[in-house]
Amino acid sequence: MKLGQPLKQLSEFRDMVESALAELSGRRPGRIPQRLWDAMTYSLLAGGKRVRPVLCLLAGKACGAFLPDIIPMAVACEMVHTASLIHDDLPSMDNDNLRRGKPTNHVVFGEPLALLAGDALFLWAFDFARRGLEERGVFSPQSILDAVGELLEASGPFGICGGQVLDSDPQSFSPTDDHPWNVARAKTAVLIRSSVVSGAILGGASGRKRSAFFDFGYHLGTAFQIVDDIIDVTGDESRIGKTPGKDSNQGKMTFVAVFGIEKAKQLAAIETERALEALARIDGDTSELKLFPEILRERSC
Amino acid sequence: MKLGQPLKQLSEFRDMVESALAELSGRRPGRIPQRLWDAMTYSLLAGGKRVRPVLCLLAGKACGAFLPDIIPMAVACEMVHTASLIHDDLPSMDNDNLRRGKPTNHVVFGEPLALLAGDALFLWAFDFARRGLEERGVFSPQSILDAVGELLEASGPFGICGGQVLDSDPQSFSPTDDHPWNVARAKTAVLIRSSVVSGAILGGASGRKRSAFFDFGYHLGTAFQIVDDIIDVTGDESRIGKTPGKDSNQGKMTFVAVFGIEKAKQLAAIETERALEALARIDGDTSELKLFPEILRERSC
Numbered sequence: 001m002k003l004g005q006p007l008k009q010l011s012e013f014r015d016m017v018e019s020a021l022a023e024l025s026g027r028r029p030g031r032i033p034q035r036l037w038d039a040m041t042y043s044l045l046a047g048g049k050r051v052r053p054v055l056c057l058l059a060g061k062a063c064g065a066f067l068p069d070i071i072p073m074a075v076a077c078e079m080v081h082t083a084s085l086i087h088d089d090l091p092s093m094d095n096d097n098l099r100r101g102k103p104t105n106h107v108v109f110g111e112p113l114a115l116l117a118g119d120a121l122f123l124w125a126f127d128f129a130r131r132g133l134e135e136r137g138v139f140s141p142q143s144i145l146d147a148v149g150e151l152l153e154a155s156g157p158f159g160i161c162g163g164q165v166l167d168s169d170p171q172s173f174s175p176t177d178d179h180p181w182n183v184a185r186a187k188t189a190v191l192i193r194s195s196v197v198s199g200a201i202l203g204g205a206s207g208r209k210r211s212a213f214f215d216f217g218y219h220l221g222t223a224f225q226i227v228d229d230i231i232d233v234t235g236d237e238s239r240i241g242k243t244p245g246k247d248s249n250q251g252k253m254t255f256v257a258v259f260g261i262e263k264a265k266q267l268a269a270i271e272t273e274r275a276l277e278a279l280a281r282i283d284g285d286t287s288e289l290k291l292f293p294e295i296l297r298e299r300s301c
Numbered sequence: 302m303k304l305g306q307p308l309k310q311l312s313e314f315r316d317m318v319e320s321a322l323a324e325l326s327g328r329r330p331g332r333i334p335q336r337l338w339d340a341m342t343y344s345l346l347a348g349g350k351r352v353r354p355v356l357c358l359l360a361g362k363a364c365g366a367f368l369p370d371i372i373p374m375a376v377a378c379e380m381v382h383t384a385s386l387i388h389d390d391l392p393s394m395d396n397d398n399l400r401r402g403k404p405t406n407h408v409v410f411g412e413p414l415a416l417l418a419g420d421a422l423f424l425w426a427f428d429f430a431r432r433g434l435e436e437r438g439v440f441s442p443q444s445i446l447d448a449v450g451e452l453l454e455a456s457g458p459f460g461i462c463g464g465q466v467l468d469s470d471p472q473s474f475s476p477t478d479d480h481p482w483n484v485a486r487a488k489t490a491v492l493i494r495s496s497v498v499s500g501a502i503l504g505g506a507s508g509r510k511r512s513a514f515f516d517f518g519y520h521l522g523t524a525f526q527i528v529d530d531i532i533d534v535t536g537d538e539s540r541i542g543k544t545p546g547k548d549s550n551q552g553k554m555t556f557v558a559v560f561g562i563e564k565a566k567q568l569a570a571i572e573t574e575r576a577l578e579a580l581a582r583i584d585g586d587t588s589e590l591k592l593f594p595e596i597l598r599e600r601s602c
Binding site: 036040090113116122123126141142153169 | 330332333334335336337338341388391392393394412413414416417419420421423424425427428431432435441442443445446450453454456457458459461462463465466467469470472473487
């Protein structure tokens, strides 16, 4: 995947995530069956921009955290995201054969194992974060509960699972302009928000500061979904690493389908602006977090 | 489902679980899409003996806990179990149309929604337990982390997900007598064990006492799986509420397939005896927990 300048500036943090993922993939816990492990790590190491774990690290950094302490949380954010992609791609869902430029999990491992690899990554994410954070010995049990709890809420029926239903189940489509917003919130924004907020919590943020990270993550995540909807229509396969035009072909009620491309671009710009406004309320070094709006601008043009 | 005498003696506790499930099913949180909620609660309310949540309550009771405080944990145990059943029954897995005497989730709601209902129940279980236990205001954050952590470990690649792979993926079959034991541990025993141990933790058990609950749950859970393998061969549909003979027809390496029925019955008796021995090490009222071995004897005869 071709990376623009702002993404290059984040390479240090992406490298931290890649190292952590590579390290864990090389050490299979004996009690995890080999084939399940192969399927889990295949998708975990299949590339991607690592947006969520990098956001988690950067939010922690902006609060003065020591980054290696937060790595288990960042990895958990990527595990949850990867799990949701494995399930999204299944034949009974989007039936996609290509993801991040590679054959999807069920194409390589078969449908039963892909289903279980998704389940396993969803669930292991929280076990991994809990254990990893406890082992660091620097977080209070309440901080761990709060941080892991943010990710939990973002993953279940309030978050990704609910968003997938709103996005893909025709009987759950609502014929209102609210629909794409509801999809974006549940399917994308809450996970991006929780990645940011969990990092901030582990960095010690509370009260107004935590709330500013919350708003930043929410608006950034919403902008991400709008831009994703735009790229689905305007992008090509080699650039976006997945089959383009799937959403529009499936009759999904995306931002583009509901508002048209030009209006969707305006909405993305507004959400991005709101994310920057929230960031401005944060007292701390948010210079790297500010790069994300730039990444979005690059993606959507 | 016809219940024997020992199960009737536990009706008070099963009723507590049913009431909690019915109450939560009647109050859909607004952010959960209606159709997803319908699919989640359909399976959650589809009956069953509620073995895991009742074990959780009884372990807590044996440690002197106030039962309503532990209900969120007990419900979470049932959510995880139900989620695993929904995914097990999917066409790409066991392709079963009947569960607990009723049409399976995907038969009623379609495969995509059944997949997402399983995901949602898996993930909500932990969010529900965490919030519910925190709201009670009587547990330390560390107790909540430990109790929820037990269930997390039992659900992911070390537990149910790994067990499903060992049980259903022919490439993961091992041609040794160990195989059914490994399947039983991961697929069944660790979840039953974690249901017991999480209740005990919330009741304040630590050290040797917690370890005795751990052993009790592990051996009881192993015995459950052996008996399940026996019933798969000897049971009839109206009695067991699911399609009989599925496992043997699929060439699974069950206890019966590997050891034969008579030897499997002996192994179940040995595991049951070990469970009772562990129970005898516990200082507290374990009279109701002692009924579970009797339930197993009834099931296997």
